[in-house]
Amino acid sequence: MSKPVGHFTSYILGDGSLLESLQEEYGATFEQMTKRERLFLIFAIAAQSCDQAPGRCRDEIYVVGHQINSSLPISDREGLIEALINQIRWGRSQTETELPPMK
Template structure:
């Protein structure tokens, strides 16, 4: 069983926010959405957060993305998404000044 969205966000049921409205429409854990719809939202949110993040990706990261998508089974890819989200939210990442040279 998945946890409600409020477990992961600052949302409080009944606060009148967008998350409150979405919870009313799709369920507190978005259980009234299809897997494809949830994956679309993950993609849309991640793309926007990526656009707002400073710096740019090293070329080799694009290769890693292709390797992941072509080699890992779907369950491992979903697990990797979860691990990366955890790192983005709570982990330490290299700063732009620590990143290895592009290429």
């Protein structure tokens, strides 16, 4: 079962925030959104976050993205989204100086 938005964010009941407004409009677990709408929000947030993150992607990561989208079933792709979000939020990421040189 899905957890409410407040479980994952700083939302506090009655705080008058955008998160409260979204929860009132679409439900505590965004159950009043379609899967496509939720995926679009993931895309929009990820694109903005990527633009704000320092550095750039290695060329091979674009290839990996294509391989994931062309070879894995949707359930595995959704699992990867969940895993990557968890790693971004709670894991340690390498800095550009720790990565091997770009090919």
